Amino acid sequence: MNRVYRHIFPGVRQELSRIKMRAEEIPDPELRTQALASIASKQFHCEGGAVYAAANLSMKEILIPLIVSYQTISDYLDNLCDRSTSMDADDFRLLHKSMLDAVNPDAKLVNYYALRNEQEDEGYLHSLVSTCQSCLKRLPGYSAVKSHVQDLVGLYVDLQVYKHIKPELREQALLDWWELHKQRTPALQWNEFAAATGSTLGVFMLFLAATDPHLDDVEASSIHASYFPHVTGLHIMLDYLIDQEEDRQGGDLNFCNYYESENEMIERFAYIVDEARNDVSHIPASSFHRMIIEGLLALYLTDPKVSEQQEVRSVSKRLLRNSPLTRRFFLVNTKWIRKHMYEK
Structure with missing residues (x-):
């Protein structure tokens, strides 16, 4: 955490400041509004992602702009689709092609707005994609992880398309998609796979x-399997857990709503936590990854939204029962961060 506060957060804010200046120059009012809103309301996404740069400070000048730019694309497109002027699946897929291009250093940039009314962003999205590409070219082990990264990004793009189409079509589209992939995660329910x-x-x-020049495909495959589906699933299921009331009011899809009871939800969360811990125990620096898991639980289960929802409070208390020392540290640390860094 000392590394994070001293070296990572300042770097993230510097990078976001640079990106924000570009966003303020976007001519189209709708694109500008959503770009600025994604930066203002989701800064903590970039800060959380950039924690990975703390594990190799010698490469932070590459990892911080790479992670911040990639996460900013994700948050910007999520805003565009959530508050979209269209519900066209082809439009959403073309927008998110930018994320696939961002992780392919050799990809040619295209007009990602071609299927929507809003067009003029003064090169904003292209600049984010180009930053990612240029950073990836400087990662010595990227060739070993490239196919695994593209696999995860491809799944992410599919999810974003299916969950943002017309509400009456979303659930069936997600179920049909799960049928194509459920053999990859046989122990997960369809909503848990989608979250992952x-x-x-x-x-x-x-x-x-990929900062390791000696990384090989076997190691890369092991790392991929250590995070997908349980660590990634835990991350997003926690996000949906605390957003239940907000999504209910907005009529948005929420993957926690598909559990039959509070007890089932708690049992499934506990199972995913246990599997996530077990998965990361098989890769180097496992203590770092256990820290990520405990940090996720602390971050989400201390969110102010928790206290406003009785069912979520109950789930939170049961999940935090008998918390390990690491998680207790993050519980205190997260509350401090919220008080001193965000609640101004």
Whole structure:
């Protein structure tokens, strides 16, 4: 955490400041509004992702702009689709092609807005994609992880398309999609699989792994399997857990709503936590990855939204019961961060 406060957070804010200046120059009012809103409201996404750069400070000048730019694309497109002027699946897929291009250093940039009314962003999205590409070219082990990164990004893109189409079509589209992939995660329910595809943590871990020039495909495959589906699934299921009331009011899809009871939800969360811990025990620096898991639980289960929802409070208390020392540290640390860094 000392590394994070001293070296990572300042770097993230500097990078976001640079990106924000570009966003303020976007001519189209809708694109500008959503770009600025994604930066203002989701800074903590970039800060959380950039924690991976703390594991290799010698490469932070590459990892911080890479992670921040990639996460900013994700948050910007999520805003565009959530508050979209269209519900066209082809439009959403073309927008998210930028994320696939961002993790392919040789990809040619295209007009990602071609299927929507809003067009003029003064090169904003292209600049984010180009930053990712240029950073990846400087990662010595990227060739070993590239196919695994593309696998995770491809699943992420599918999820974003299916969950943002017309509400009456979403659930069936997600179920049909799950049928194509359920053999990959036989122990997960369809909503848990979908959640697992919605996290960027697996991609960031592979970026970190690619700082090793000696990384081979076997090691890269092991790292991929250590994060997907349980660490990534835990990340997004926690996000949906605390957003239940907000999504209910907004009529948005929430993957926690598909459990039959509070007890089932708690049992499934506990199972995913245990599997996530077990998965990361098989890769180098496992203590770092256990820290990530405990940090996720602390971050989400101390969110102010928890106290406003009785069912979520109950789930939170049961999940935090008999917390290990690491998680207790993050519980205190997260509360301090919220008080001193965000609640101004």
